[in-house]
Amino acid sequence: MSVKPLVAGNWKMNGLKASVAEFEAIAAGYDAALKAKAELAICPPFTLVATLAQKGLLPVGGQDCHAKVSGAHTGDTSAEMLKDAGATYVIVGHSERRTDHAETDAVVKAKTEAAWRAGLVAIVCVGETHAERTGGKTLDVVGTQVAGSLPDGTTAANTVIAYEPVWAIGTGLTPTAADVKEVHNFIRKELVKRFGADANGIRILYGGSVKPSNAAELMAVEDVNGALVGGASLKASDFLGIAAAYK
Numbered sequence: 013m014s015v016k017p018l019v020a021g022n023w024k025m026n027g028l029k030a031s032v033a034e035f036e037a038i039a040a041g042y043d044a045a046l047k048a049k050a051e052l053a054i055c056p057p058f059t060l061v062a063t064l065a066q067k068g069l070l071p072v073g074g075q076d077c078h079a080k081v082s083g084a085h086t087g088d089t090s091a092e093m094l095k096d097a098g099a100t101y102v103i104v105g106h107s108e109r110r111t112d113h114a115e116t117d118a119v120v121k122a123k124t125e126a127a128w129r130a131g132l133v134a135i136v137c138v139g140e141t142h143a144e145r146t147g148g149k150t151l152d153v154v155g156t157q158v159a160g161s162l163p164d165g166t167t168a169a170n171t172v173i174a175y176e177p178v179w180a181i182g183t184g185l186t187p188t189a190a191d192v193k194e195v196h197n198f199i200r201k202e203l204v205k206r207f208g209a210d211a212n213g214i215r216i217l218y219g220g221s222v223k224p225s226n227a228a229e230l231m232a233v234e235d236v237n238g239a240l241v242g243g244a245s246l247k248a249s250d251f252l253g254i255a256a257a258y259k
């Protein structure tokens with residue numbers, strides 16, 4: 013099954029109005045050759061979602077959403093609000109949310125359902141900590157997160173998985189290609205076991221210190237269908253350098 017890869021930038025808590033120019037530079041580099049091979053998307057902070065989406069240049073996503081449609085939840089944003097602002101995607105279960113906001117798999121699952129309810133594609137993040145990797149627990153941890161975070165009804169059309177080893181995020185460290193392959197093959201098997209053969213079409217992104225210098229090697233790994241990029245998505249030249257792995 014041929015799967016069009018997705019290279020998504022997660023700007024995290026970075027980006028002011030001046031960053032619109034960087035977004036436009038990314039869009040300018042998203043030429044026909046690249047478009048034919050891969051999809052690019054940017055997930056800016058909430059404050060920029062509508063501004064970037066209104067440009068109509070690239071798909072835009074949120075970085076989190078509340079599970080409910082609306083209500084007394086100060087500071088939160090619903091999936092419906094993101095959709096209304098023009099978003100296509102929303103990241104859920106990023107390790108920075110799982111850790112900093114104690115988000116459990118059940119919470120991530122509810123947010124994934126909220127994304128679908130609003131008509132957004134959920135980018136569901138999973139990944140082990142350094143202690144879990146060195147303790148030989150990577151597949152157990154990732155398997156539990158995949159099982160607990162994905163609702164019944166997960167398809168290639170409504171969900172993207174992002175495997176992000178926590179210890180590789182923002183550290184400059186990456187797993188070996190063999191280690192990435194082992195985890196992505198494992199996730200693929202789990203998806204197919206639960207959701208059937210169509211799950212071969214679900215994109216499984218790799219995230220964690222992806223840079224122009226390592227993108228080609230990582231993106232060539234079996235069952236890696238793109239990247240979720242943090243720091244290197246803030247500069248158009250770096251982000252396009254990563255996307256160039258698909259040219």
Ligand SMILES: O=C[C@H](O)COP(=O)(O)O
Nearest residue numbers: 022181182220221242243
């Ligand atoms: O969502 C993105 C990831 O957390 C990766 O971040 P990074 O590319 O800065 O390591």
